[in-house]
Structures are given as structure tokens and as C-alpha cells.
Amino acid sequence: MARPIISVIDTSALKNNLKIIRNIVPKSHIWSVIKANAYGHGIHKIWKSLSQTDGFALLEISDAIFLRKKNFKKPILLLEGFFHSDELKIIDKYRLTIVVHSEWQIETIAKTNFSSPLNIYLKINNGMNRLGFNIKHIYKIFERLRQIKNIGMITLMSHFYFAKNKKKFALYSKNIFRIKKKIGCQCSLSSSGSILWNPNIKCDWVRPGIILYGVSPTGQWKDIAYTNLLPVMTLKSKIISIQNIESGDSIGYGAKYISKIKKRIGIVACGYADGYPRHAPNGTPVIVDDVYTNTLGAISMDMMMVDLTFCPKAKIGSNVELWGKNIKIDDIANISGTIGYELLSKIMPRVQIRIK
Numbered sequence: 633m634a635r636p637i638i639s640v641i642d643t644s645a646l647k648n649n650l651k652i653i654r655n656i657v658p659k660s661h662i663w664s665v666i667k668a669n670a671y672g673h674g675i676h677k678i679w680k681s682l683s684q685t686d687g688f689a690l691l692e693i694s695d696a697i698f699l700r701k702k703n704f705k706k707p708i709l710l711l712e713g714f715f716h717s718d719e720l721k722i723i724d725k726y727r728l729t730i731v732v733h734s735e736w737q738i739e740t741i742a743k744t745n746f747s748s749p750l751n752i753y754l755k756i757n758n759g760m761n762r763l764g765f766n767i768k769h770i771y772k773i774f775e776r777l778r779q780i781k782n783i784g785m786i787t788l789m790s791h792f793y794f795a796k797n798k799k800k801f802a803l804y805s806k807n808i809f810r811i812k813k814k815i816g817c818q819c820s821l822s823s824s825g826s827i828l829w830n831p832n833i834k835c836d837w838v839r840p841g842i843i844l845y846g847v848s849p850t851g852q853w854k855d856i857a858y859t860n861l862l863p864v865m866t867l868k869s870k871i872i873s874i875q876n877i878e879s880g881d882s883i884g885y886g887a888k889y890i891s892k893i894k895k896r897i898g899i900v901a902c903g904y905a906d907g908y909p910r911h912a913p914n915g916t917p918v919i920v921d922d923v924y925t926n927t928l929g930a931i932s933m934d935m936m937m938v939d940l941t942f943c944p945k946a947k948i949g950s951n952v953e954l955w956g957k958n959i960k961i962d963d964i965a966n967i968s969g970t971i972g973y974e975l976l977s978k979i980m981p982r983v984q985i986r987i988k
């Protein structure tokens with residue numbers, strides 16, 4: 633048998649989450665964001681479960697080609713557009729929609745021949761100062777774009793960093809709506825956080841990522857506990873060995889845990905080289921055969937140790953849930969000083985994905 637760590641993907645939860653998003657923003661079209669290997673869920677294995685989406689948004693052009701080769705006919709959006717003029721041939725061939733965030737991209741498009749005009753998303757920098765054009769220059773850029781025969785439909789797009797701040801969101805989106813009205817185009821503003829906390833903002837297209845996977849955009853599970861969004865991934869493994877230690881014995885690297893009493897401990901086939909956070913402290917929750925218990929000592933590369941004091945029936949081969957329906961990835965991320973986004977996207981290729 634193979635090493636027992638697996639990532640079990642609950643496709644019914646994925647479908648459920650897409651439906652919930654539709655109910656929250658019934659008038660918007662949905663770009664399901666599947667960048668970073670569908671947030672670690674395995675793009676090749678899960679994309680079909682999201683086929684009710686209106687389009688897929690992603691970064692790597694190879695993933696877009698994969699979807700087209702699978703005969704996916706709806707729109708595909710490249711969230712950072714193209715990185716080099718070479719890619720425009722492929723973008724044209726596979727009819728991809730691209731984000732345009734920089735002057736050089738516009739001029740490169742102008743110089744290229746396409747089989748038919750390309751739909752673009754014009755990215756506005758909304759104060760994150762990452763990608764996009766200053767809103768002050770948007771009319772001028774729009775004029776330039778209109779002169780380029782290669783460019784088809786133009787959609788205004790922005791990304792916010794303050795989804796929970798309703799006031800700020802309203803202010804920034806008002807500016808965009810003014811431009812949208814004047815130009816007469818569509819717009820796409822909301823990602824997960826703004827879908828949940830500003831559902832009344834009228835976006836023609838929304839771009840949910842993390843909530844599709846049932847994980848909180850704030851890093852706090854309690855913020856989405858009321859939504860009926862369901863965690864999609866369960867990271868599972870098994871106990872592969874058992875140790876009985878004496879009072880005063882230490883556990884793991886650096887002897888980070890020293891037991892005051894005799895203890896039975898389980899060795900679990902899961903470590904930081906699987907994507908489990910190395911910074912998870914002593915006492916991080918795990919479930920062994922339906923019983924809540926916790927880690928002891930430091931997380932190793934390929935293993936971790938767990939307390940079996942209250943799991944008398946646990947034995948070699950017992951099931952361990954690292955995160956999933958019961959132990960929320962948000963909670964593991966929290967106590968490890970990170971967010972669910974990072975843990976999901978750092979699941980390593982050696983963890984097999986199993987579709988449920």
C-alpha cells in the first residue's frame with residue numbers, strides 16, 4: 633500500500649458552494665477561480681464538478697489549454713493576462729479572455745494579428761498598488777483601446793483589499809460605476825470577501841475563489857460559519873506506528889514536548905513536506921478515529937506525533953483527519969500563523985487526490 637496521506641475532495645460540497653454563491657449574487661455571472669491548481673484541489677480532477685460555472689479564471693496558460701482540449705467552451709479568463717508576446721498566438725487560438733494591466737500589453741496587442749478580436753478585462757488599480765491602471769487615466773486608455781481593431785469587448789475590472797469595509801467598498805465601486813455608465817461596458821469587482829459582505833454591489837461578473845472550496849476569505853472560520861459553505865478538502869492519513877513513553881521522555885526534534893506522565897503516542901504519516909504547516913504548535917487539533925486529540929512536539933518533514941491518551945482503541949492503521957469537515961483548515965492556519973489560502977495552495981504533489 634502507498635503512503636496513506638490523501639486529500640479527499642468532496643465534489644458535492646464543491647457543487648453546493650457554487651450554488652450558494654449563485655444564490656448570494658443571482659444576477660452576476662460567475663468566474664470560478666481555479667488558479668494555483670484549483671487552490672490545491674487538483675484542477676484536472678475537479679473542473680468538471682464546476683461545469684455549471686459561467687467561466688473559469690486562472691493564471692497558467694497551460695491550464696487554459698487543458699480546459700479547451702477537454703472541450704470546455706465557456707469563457708476562460710487569464711487573471712494576469714499574458715507575460716510575453718509569444719503567448720498571444722495561443723490566446724488567439726484558444727479564444728481566451730485576458731486581463732490587461734499594463735501599457736506594454738496594450739501596445740503588444742496592437743501590434744499582433746488575431747483571427748478575430750480579443751475580449752479583455754481592463755484592470756483598475758484600486759489602492760492595492762499591485763496590478764492595474766490608475767483610475768484617473770481610464771478614459772484615456774479606453775480611447776486608445778477603442779482604436780485597436782484587435783480588441784473586442786472591454787470589461788472593467790478591479791480587485792479589492794478591504795472586502796469587509798462596506799464604506800470603503802461603496803466609495804471605490806461608485807467611481808467604477810460612474811466610468812462603467814459613461815463608457816457603457818460590463819464590470820467585474822467582487823472576489824470571495826466582497827461577494828459575502830457586499831452582495832448588493834452590481835457586478836456583471838464575480839470572481840469567487842476561496843469560498844468555492846469552503847474556506848474563509850478572512851482566515852476565520854466563524855466569518856463563514858453561517859453561510860452553509862462546506863469545506864471541500866479533507867486531508868487524511870493514518871497512524872503508522874505507536875510508541876509508549878515514560879514520564880520525562882521527550883518527543884520529536886528539539887524535544888519540544890516533554891511528557892510528565894506515561895503516554896501512548898501515535899506516529900502519523902503527515903509532515904510539512906506534504907503541506908502541513910511546520911509552525912503548527914504542540915497541541916494542534918487532529919482527529920483519530922472520530923476522537924479529537926492533538927499533536928505533540930514539532931512537526932517533522934514526513935511525520936507528526938499525536939496524543940493517544942484519550943484514544944484507547946487507536947492502533948496502527950487508525951484514520952487521522954488533519955483538516956476537513958470537522959477540523960477547519962482555517963483553525964489550523966490560524967494557530968500556525970497563516971491563512972487557509974496558503975495551506976491549500978501548498979499541498980504537495982506527493983499527496984494523492986481522491987475524488988469523492
Ligand SMILES: *Cc1c(COP(=O)(O)O)cnc(C)c1O
Nearest residue numbers: 665711791823824839840841842
Ligand atoms: C485570486 C483572485 C480572485 C479570487 O480571490 P478569492 O479571495 O479567493 O475569492 C479574484 N480575482 C483575482 C484578480 C484574483 O487574483
